[in-house]
Amino acid sequence: MHNFIFENSTRIIFGRGQISQIGREVARFGRTVLLVYGCESIKKNGIYDQVMSSLWEAGLKIVEFPGVKSNPMLAHTLKGIALAREVQADVILAVGGGSVIDTAKTIAAGVKVDHDVWDLFTYKKPILSALPVLTVLTLSASASEMNAAAVMTREEGLQKFSIRSLHIQPRVSILDPTALFSLSAAYSAYSAVDAISHLLEPYFNNQESDSPFQDRLVECFLRTIMESTEIILKEPSNYNARANMMWTTTWAFNGLIVAGMGVTSLPVHMIEHSLSAIYDIAHGAGLAIVQPGWMRYMQKNNSRKLARLAREIFRIDGNDENEVAAEGIEKLKNWFAAIGCPTSLVAGGIPEDEIEKIAENASVLAQTWQLKDYTREVIVEILRQCR
Amino acid sequence: MHNFIFENSTRIIFGRGQISQIGREVARFGRTVLLVYGCESIKKNGIYDQVMSSLWEAGLKIVEFPGVKSNPMLAHTLKGIALAREVQADVILAVGGGSVIDTAKTIAAGVKVDHDVWDLFTYKKPILSALPVLTVLTLSASASEMNAAAVMTREEGLQKFSIRSLHIQPRVSILDPTALFSLSAAYSAYSAVDAISHLLEPYFNNQESDSPFQDRLVECFLRTIMESTEIILKEPSNYNARANMMWTTTWAFNGLIVAGMGVTSLPVHMIEHSLSAIYDIAHGAGLAIVQPGWMRYMQKNNSRKLARLAREIFRIDGNDENEVAAEGIEKLKNWFAAIGCPTSLVAGGIPEDEIEKIAENASVLAQTWQLKDYTREVIVEILRQCR
Numbered sequence: 195m196h197n198f199i200f201e202n203s204t205r206i207i208f209g210r211g212q213i214s215q216i217g218r219e220v221a222r223f224g225r226t227v228l229l230v231y232g233c234e235s236i237k238k239n240g241i242y243d244q245v246m247s248s249l250w251e252a253g254l255k256i257v258e259f260p261g262v263k264s265n266p267m268l269a270h271t272l273k274g275i276a277l278a279r280e281v282q283a284d285v286i287l288a289v290g291g292g293s294v295i296d297t298a299k300t301i302a303a304g305v306k307v308d309h310d311v312w313d314l315f316t317y318k319k320p321i322l323s324a325l326p327v328l329t330v331l332t333l334s335a336s337a338s339e340m341n342a343a344a345v346m347t348r349e350e351g352l353q354k355f356s357i358r359s360l361h362i363q364p365r366v367s368i369l370d371p372t373a374l375f376s377l378s379a380a381y382s383a384y385s386a387v388d389a390i391s392h393l394l395e396p397y398f399n400n401q402e403s404d405s406p407f408q409d410r411l412v413e414c415f416l417r418t419i420m421e422s423t424e425i426i427l428k429e430p431s432n433y434n435a436r437a438n439m440m441w442t443t444t445w446a447f448n449g450l451i452v453a454g455m456g457v458t459s460l461p462v463h464m465i466e467h468s469l470s471a472i473y474d475i476a477h478g479a480g481l482a483i484v485q486p487g488w489m490r491y492m493q494k495n496n497s498r499k500l501a502r503l504a505r506e507i508f509r510i511d512g513n514d515e516n517e518v519a520a521e522g523i524e525k526l527k528n529w530f531a532a533i534g535c536p537t538s539l540v541a542g543g544i545p546e547d548e549i550e551k552i553a554e555n556a557s558v559l560a561q562t563w564q565l566k567d568y569t570r571e572v573i574v575e576i577l578r579q580c581r
Numbered sequence: 582m583h584n585f586i587f588e589n590s591t592r593i594i595f596g597r598g599q600i601s602q603i604g605r606e607v608a609r610f611g612r613t614v615l616l617v618y619g620c621e622s623i624k625k626n627g628i629y630d631q632v633m634s635s636l637w638e639a640g641l642k643i644v645e646f647p648g649v650k651s652n653p654m655l656a657h658t659l660k661g662i663a664l665a666r667e668v669q670a671d672v673i674l675a676v677g678g679g680s681v682i683d684t685a686k687t688i689a690a691g692v693k694v695d696h697d698v699w700d701l702f703t704y705k706k707p708i709l710s711a712l713p714v715l716t717v718l719t720l721s722a723s724a725s726e727m728n729a730a731a732v733m734t735r736e737e738g739l740q741k742f743s744i745r746s747l748h749i750q751p752r753v754s755i756l757d758p759t760a761l762f763s764l765s766a767a768y769s770a771y772s773a774v775d776a777i778s779h780l781l782e783p784y785f786n787n788q789e790s791d792s793p794f795q796d797r798l799v800e801c802f803l804r805t806i807m808e809s810t811e812i813i814l815k816e817p818s819n820y821n822a823r824a825n826m827m828w829t830t831t832w833a834f835n836g837l838i839v840a841g842m843g844v845t846s847l848p849v850h851m852i853e854h855s856l857s858a859i860y861d862i863a864h865g866a867g868l869a870i871v872q873p874g875w876m877r878y879m880q881k882n883n884s885r886k887l888a889r890l891a892r893e894i895f896r897i898d899g900n901d902e903n904e905v906a907a908e909g910i911e912k913l914k915n916w917f918a919a920i921g922c923p924t925s926l927v928a929g930g931i932p933e934d935e936i937e938k939i940a941e942n943a944s945v946l947a948q949t950w951q952l953k954d955y956t957r958e959v960i961v962e963i964l965r966q967c968r
Contacts, residue, residue: 195820196596197596197598197599198593198595199594199595200595201591201592201593202589203589203590205586205587206585206588207586208587209582209583209584371582405821405824406809407825407829410801411801414797415794417793418794418797433582434792437582437792437841438792438793438794441840441841453593454595454828
């Protein structure tokens, strides 16, 4: 087990009817709130009304900043920063999923700097302060509601980069599982894949297995996510399945899993960032394509751990470690397909003859993320496994 | 899954060599630190020197308050409050296990009130503020290093009561697994039993099993604690076993396990509090006596969940739920005995003919803890199962 620091101060208010608390929570941090959200979906499912009435009741001044899209873009976020400055926002409230929350986090940090905001993403400048961020979660996958990270795409060169700072960690997040009832089958499945990928990347990093606690946690989370997803796809309004899913995905990427694992990396997320930056595919769909391909690429070096996954999660028997490992990867891929995700580049609408172009984009990211083993050649090899 | 609030802001600094950071961390909160600890053990194993040198380096004014005993007593703690006031302490630093940390927490809250400190424990008065508490953990069991609770015994009537407030939650805790290397086999075992009891009490509370995540978490924690303890008893300086144990016990009672379980209760802890208040038995030893007895008492109402435990943890097969459940309880009891714990009142040196007296003490506690099902008669029945 490696040395680590764990710190996660987000206050989680979880359950039915809890969105009504948001006004009171926001009011602890100021009077003028910038309300960041996406498109019409929160107006259709009633969450917008719940949030607005709670903010009004608390006597807050509300300034709306809608229009956040999946894979949020820097240009739009810069408009949010300008608006937050103009209205002298005290608090940023995100009502949405990872894209909305990450936009809110970037606005919160961006308001405080007078240099190019992108310098925060390229680590040229540090994040020294930010406005308080609160969230009402409507799509459960990124764990952004309880972590210190934000992901953003810059139009120029289609670079999808990330920042990480305790200053942008949400102070309060409200998780009401009923907010997920209207989530489409496709996005429910993508959420599952995102969380599974958050779990599997460090799991395979923890090769030495000197931390059985961490391995068991990952396996406990995986079982819960897979079981919940299968129920959700049949019964979208099953409260307990949505609740288990919502809470598990939050913990899948809030620091607990990786605490003690040493330096963990997210190469699957990195390669997927290039896919979704270039082709605007949903993040979870992109991960369903890359995750099994990356595992195949890894098999030559890590069949022991892959075999453990196959045995623990898919109950695959057998003595040949390589065969068990390969069968486990196939089972995972089939499960992704069964819940309705693309599991090959072609199925995701991505031209196979553009593998070099994707690898070029991802290899730039690999430098920033300091994943020096992930050269352009290696990324090409992984992408070939995604066919 | 029930509604809940989860908030746990303690910063954990975990790993080898991390005690040297304590001076810098304490200095963030003030200049005069009250150093609370127990007896000579931290001087023998070198932790005292590590702490002192780090505090000196940070230029802090150190006032020592040693002499905390297991099952800490109010009278001694009141002296700590007086001393903290006298020297105008800014920060309370606990170097020890649960008893030391709970003393520090009580001092931190006690300094701020001008009424009887015991009123906080009987819930007659609320905790509205406290001095910042930091900890260096040397005995891993209570999870007090990462939770908002403190337990204290009042000499009058031998009442062992508890308080709970975010104000006394440690700001920073340093967990260095090497600090546990010199821990005796007996206390290593008691730690395991304490953590197991923290897990099993809510596990059996979660009868509806509408939260598979929580059930699986408990089982994941149990396996890790049992496996680590078996290694530790053979190899007391096995770093990874100590590290896994230390981190798992912290999470066993810091709010995660019970989040979503609804109202959980701790009847085993409650009855044990009477044992250790009257007979000054180690808390973990007392729990090893009461836990299996309580499970036997429960069997008539909850054999399904007991059978699940038996199957998941002890791999017991069989179709008769009651038989499987009973065998699981027996296996747990045998495991407690195998790691060197008493598993009956007599083995713990507690006279069987004093069951009524213990039940009398515990039934007072049951009223404060609002465990109204735990009448004197019920407690007698449970204690009879502990023979």
